[in-house]
C-alpha cells in the first residue's frame with residue numbers, strides 16, 4: 444500500500460466485501476484515536492498484566508470504540524507502572540483479593556481476563572457475579588465442563604461473555620470465510636492446520652498442567668481446532684488423535700508436546716492438524732474445495748497474515764489484531780452487533796469439547812464421537 448488514497452480505496456472495497464465489520468465501513472484509519480467515534484465506548488479493565496495483557500493494552504491505545512480504564516494484578520509495582528503508562532486512575536486498580544468490589548465501580552463495563560488458562564474460570568465467574576461483562580483469553584478454560592459453567596454464570600448474571608479469538612476479526616481470514624460462504628471454493632473437502640512453535644523456558648506456566656490445563660493443544664493447537672471450524676464452516680462430529688512425546692522431562696505427564704489430530708465433519712469434509720511445542724515454521728492453513736483452494740501462511744500469528752487462493756494473492760488491510768478485536772467486541776457488547784464468526788462463550792465451549800475429545804481419543808486409542 445503506497446498512499447493514503449490506496450489505503451482508503453482498499454478499505455472501501457473491503458467494506459463492500461464485509462459490511463458487518465464496522466471498522467471497515469468508515470474511512471477512519473485503523474490506527475486512529477478515540478475521538479473518531481461518537482457512539483458508546485466499552486470501558487475495559489485488564490486482569491493479568493503479563494506479556495499478552497501488555498500487547499492488548501498497547502493495541503487499545505488505537506481503539507476508537509474501546510478504552511483501557513482499569514487493571515487487576517497481584518503485583519502492586521505493575522499496577523503503579525500501568526497507572527502511569529496508560530493513565531489509569533488509582534480507583535480503577537484492584538488485586539486478586541479485592542476485585543469483587545468492581546461491582547461498585549460504575550466506570551468499568553468489562554474485564555478482560557489474560558491470566559494462565561486454568562485461572563480463567565474463577566475470574567470470569569467472579570466478574571459475572573460483580574455484574575460486569577467478561578472477555579476471557581483462549582482457551583476459555585481447561586475443559587468443556589468448566590467452560591459451560593462460565594457460560595451459565597454469565598447468563599445468570601445477565602452479562603456477556605466473549606473469548607479473545609482475534610482471528611475472527613482479521614481481514615484476510617474473513618475474506619477466505621466470505622469466499623467459502625459464497626461457494627467460490629466449490630464443495631470443501633479438506634482442511635490442513637499446522638500450529639506450533641518451539642517453547643523455551645521449561646519452568647513457565649505453559650508447561651505446568653495445574654495452570655495450563657495441558658500443553659501445546661490448549662495453547663497453540665486450539666488455533667487449528669478453531670480454524671478448521673471457521674474455514675470449513677461446520678462443527679466436527681468425530682475426532683481421532685495421536686500423541687508424540689520426545690522429551691518426557693520438559694513435557695511432563697498431562698502436558699502434551701506434539702499431537703496430530705483428525706476431525707470429521709457432517710458433510711464428509713475432513714481436517715488433518717498438527718499441534719506442537721517442538722517445531723517452528725508451523726503457522727499454516729490450507730483449505731481445498733472442488734473448485735478452488737486457499738492457503739494462509741502465516742495464518743494466526745500477530746501478523747501480517749498472508750494468504751492466497753486459486754484466484755491470486757489476498758490483498759486486505761494489515762491491521763493490529765487486538766485493536767480491531769476490542770473495537771468489534773465493543774460493538775458486540777454495547778450495541779448487540781453480530782460478528783461474522785462468533786466469539787461468544789458457546790464458541791469457546793465448542794473448542795473445549797473438541798480438546799476434551801482429542802485427549803479422550805489419545806487415551807482410548809480410538810475414534811471419539813463429538814456432540815458440539
Ligand code: NAD
Pocket residue numbers: 491492493494495496517557558559560562580581582607608609648654662
Ligand atoms: P504471561 O505469563 O506473560 O502473563 C500471565 C499473567 O498472569 C502475569 O501477569 C502473571 O503475573 C499473572 N498471573 C496471575 N496469577 C498467576 C499465577 N498463579 N501464575 C502465573 N501467573 C499468574 O502469559 P501470557 O502469554 O500473557 O498468557 C496469558 C493468557 O493469554 C493465556 O491464557 C494465553 O493462552 C493467552 N494468550 C493469548 C494470545 C492470543 O493471541 N490471543 C497470545 C498469548 C497469550
